[in-house]
Amino acid sequence: MSAPEKSHLFYQSRQRRPVLDQAKGVYMWDVDGKRYLDGSSGAMVCNIGHSNPRVLEAMRRQMEKSTFGYRLHFETEPAEKLAAKTAGLAPEGLDKVFFVSGGSEAVESAIKLARQNAVAIGEAQRTRIISREPSYHGCTLGALALTGYAPLTAPFEPMMRPMPKIPAPRAYLDGLDPDDEATGFHYADMLEEKILNEGPETILAFIVEPVGGASTGALVPPRGYMRRIREICTRYGVLLIHDEVMSGGGRTGKFFAADHWDAEPDILVISKGFAAGYVPLGAMVAHKDIVTNVLDAGGFLHGFTYAGNPLACAAGLAVLEEIEREGLCRNAENTGALLKSELEKLMARYPIIGDVRGKGLLLAFELVEDRTDMRPLPKELNAYNQLVDIAYDNGLIIYSRRTRGGYRGDHFLIAPPMTSTPDHVAEIIEGLDLSLRQFLDRMSQQQAQAS
Secondary structure, eight states: OOOOSSOSOOOSSSOOOOOEEEEEBTEEEETTOOEEEETTHHHHTOTTOBOOHHHHHHHHHHHTTOSOOOTTTOOOHHHHHHHHHHHHHSOTTEEEEEEESSHHHHHHHHHHHHHHHHHHTTOTTOOEEEEEESBOOOSSHHHHHHOBOHHHHGGGGGGSOOOOEEEOOOHHHHTOOTTSHHHHHHHHHHHHHHHHHHOGGGEEEEEEOSSOOTTTTSOOOOTTHHHHHHHHHHHTTOEEEEEOTTTTTTTTSSSSGGGGSSOOOSEEEEOGGGTTTSSOOEEEEEEHHHHHHHHHTTOOOOOOTTTTOHHHHHHHHHHHHHHHHTTHHHHHHHHHHHHHHHHHHHHHHOTTEEEEEEETTEEEEEEOSBTTTTBOOOGGGOHHHHHHHHHHHTTEEOEEEOOBTTTBOEEEEEOOOTTOOHHHHHHHHHHHHHHHHHHHHHHHHHHHHHO
C-alpha cells in the first residue's frame, strides 16, 4: 500500500515520502518492499541500528511492570540505574542527571539551570549565553535564541532575546590549517574578545558542539580550540555547556565527543543516540556543585511531565548496555575511519566535493563550485535537496543542510548506525558514487537549458 493521497499530517513542507513498513539493523523497507540503507541513522539518532532484540525485550519487560510513574509521586529503578550509568560515562564531577524527552528540552534545561545557578550564587547580572554561528541548538524559543542559522531563527527573533555569537572554527573555509594549534587559538580567542566586549559580568555561559552537527556538517574543532575555550570560560567565571545531542552516544568513537580533548564542561546535554530512536529520551548532566547551589536556593524551577519515564529509561539503559556489550564506540571509530577514507577517495574523483570532515561515524562532505576558493554552488541548483532526493531514489538515505548562513552552500551528513560493517561502507560509497554522477548529469542539463 502506497502513501494515501490525502494526509492529515503536516511537518516542514508538503513533500511526501513512502510509508515505512519495517526496519532492522541498518536497513528500512517501505510498504512496497523497497529497501533503503539508513546512511544518516534517521537524523543521526539510530546509533545501534533498528529493532535491536535486546532493547525491545528490555522494553517489553518494563511495559509489563509500568509505563509511567510521575517523578513527584515515585522514584523508579530504571531512572536511577540509567542516571548512575550516565554519570559514570560523563566527565568527572558531572554526576547529576536530569532526564528529558529530546534535544531541545535538554538545551532548555541546561540554560535554565545555568541561570538559576547564577542567581543562587549572587551573580544575577549574568543573563547572556554566547554561542556560535552557524550552529543549531534546538527549536524551542530558548534554544533557538542560541542557534545561529538564519532561515530557522529570523521569523521568531521579535519573540525572543537573541544571544551573542562568535564564528564557528571553519578553518577549511578560511584557508587555515586545522592541525596548527595557532588556528585553534585564533578561533577560541574570539570567545574571549566577545566576553570582554559584552562585559564579563553579564555572560552566563558558552555553548558549543564538540563535533558539529547539522549546521556545520560534522565540523571537528582545530587543534587547541577545545582546551583554550575551557581556559577562557574558567578565567571569566563563564559556564561551559557541551551540546552533545548529536555527537554523544558513541558516534564519534568515544561515548562523549568531548572525551577526545582535555576540556571538561560544567554542563552537558545528550539526546538522539542516547536512546537510539527506540523512545524519546534525552538528558542534561551537570556538575554536582551547580545542582547543589540551585537546590539549596529553593529548587530547580523547571520540569517536564515525562522526565524520567520508566519505559524510556529502561530503553535508554538497554541501549547503553548494547553499546558496551558490542564495542560499538570502537566500531564507530574503526568503521568511521574506513568510511572517511572512502569519502576522500570520492573527493579525489569528484572536484565538486570541496571538503570531507568528521570523526568516527559522524562524517560529512561539502559540495562546491570551485575547490580552490571553496565557492559554493549556485543556490538556485538546490543541490542540498537534489542530491538527497537522488540518493533516496537509489535506496540510500543521507542528511543535508546549507552551509553558508543557511541560504547557500551544501553539505551532506553521512552517519550510518554504529553497527555498520565494511560491507555497509562499500554499499554507501556505491550509492553515493551513483547519485553524484546522476546529480552532475542533471546539473549539466539544467545549466544547458539556462544558457
